[in-house]
Amino acid sequence: MAFSFFGNQKNKNQKATNQVVEVDVTKITPNRFQPRKVFEPNAIKELAETIQEHGLLQPIIIREFEPNKYEIIAGERRFRAVSELQWDKIPAIIEKMNDKETASLALIENLQREQLSSVEEAQAYRSLMELNHLTQTALAQGMGKSQSAVANKLRLLKLITPVQNAILDRRISERHGRALLELNEDQQRDALMEIVNSKFTVKQTEDLVAQMTGKPRPQDEAPVTAVKPKKKRAKKAKGLTADTRVAVNTIKKSVKLIRDNGMKIKTRESDEDDHYEIVIEIPKQK
Template sequence: MAKATKKQALGRGLSALLKDPDHDIKSVEDKNADKLVGHIVELDLTSIEMNPFQPRTSFNEESLRELASSIRELGVIQPITVRKLDFNKYQLVSGERRYRASGLIGLETIPAYIRIANDQESLEMALVENIQRQDLDPIEIAISYQRLLDEINLTQEQLSDRIGKNRSTIANYLRLLKLDPIIQTGMRDGFVTMGHGRALINIENTQIQLDIYEKILEKSLSVRETEKLVRELNGVESKEKTTSKEKPLPQNLKKGIKEFSDYLGAKVDIKVAQKGKGKLIIPFTSEEDFQRIKKLIQGEN
């Protein structure tokens, strides 16, 4: 009971700051801003608007009802994050599922962290926080990565640092956006996995992509079966048969290829001649990607 009373008293004190129009806090430099920003405040749900930068576009109704039931029993354990727009007006940065679930059970207020940010900062916060905290589908993650690259003007290296993911992982997600929209929708709806999508991206012909996609659905093909089908269509298996007598790569070269690939964020290949001479093949997807790889090789930051 003492803990609940303390929380209510804290809410009343901060609410007084928030509802004083003569001393409205609009920036981190305003008086009493340090008492508000970064603290948990009980906000009216009606004072919070949706975030147009939210990467999640669909919410599972059953999952929301389960969360609502948990909130009814235990309350909102993890506060949402909002940014202040105007007097008694806020915009959601992260926590839309908690916000929606609270509304489902008729709550009038919700605990929130308040931040003061401009549109660009809000976009970055929303995308990064949702990527890290929410169970987004692979296409939503890929779209979020692409938006951070395009709208915040991050490089893949900077994006890697912000979200704590390898560049190769980021590149694998971004490649999914090259799939036919029908396949992307199937992935978002859970009919196929990211593994299926990564296999299908190796088929350049869109119609063949869709034909294989239909086979996956009709025959419930696993990722491994899909990869085998793609290899057959690309003629990889027949090529492997003709080169099966070639001397296998030494272990140190195999390890080196993996290290190159991880560092450059690209699938590096190697060609070795009979006498030990060879060449590295480093693919790139665009001029920007070429410049990125060039800087990495030259050791530029």
């Protein structure tokens, strides 16, 4: 993983690798910029048991933010495990860093070593971009990832908070969340309740979203129980000629492209006797 867009941070870390000291656990506080929102108690307990048996093989990294007070830069899981073991001191490397450097290194350390949820990863990407004034392309290059991979993660932050929390809590998967990106906020909220309560698979979720948006589903898939939309669904197109189907599909693809770029638009469809009607409402930009 590249560190070039954080200046000379890599060199500073290399100089401090042998400066391990014992620091009172009570003088250390968690990192304010920690991207991980959920710490599994069982995982911390297992880590504590491993440390109890084999010792702490890698010191944590901290900085002194006030006289004799320290903040964790990297190693919060190890710190939590040691605290559970009620150790008085913990091996640590003390770095000199400002808030920006601390936040950036903490984010990178977690992205590199921790199994973050997809939402936590997206939040970490956004924080790195804001802290270091990076574009998606620059961040992707620095992280050794493709720009599309970074962009796809960041799109999850367009989901409403309850859906993001459901991904954080592992109640639904990232793929469930991606399917819900096509829905507006009210629809996401309704769909989330149905998915969690009925324990929908990803495919069932995609079918539900298709029903709520009025999109046709593959004919060979079994129907699922869907939340009734607040607005009456438009009828599916019937008896369209080949040219008409091409025109309708082209418009639908354009609508999806607009939605994928973050604009909230509304559509209504109806199959009339002599024509197929599509109404698109595009909000005026403020």
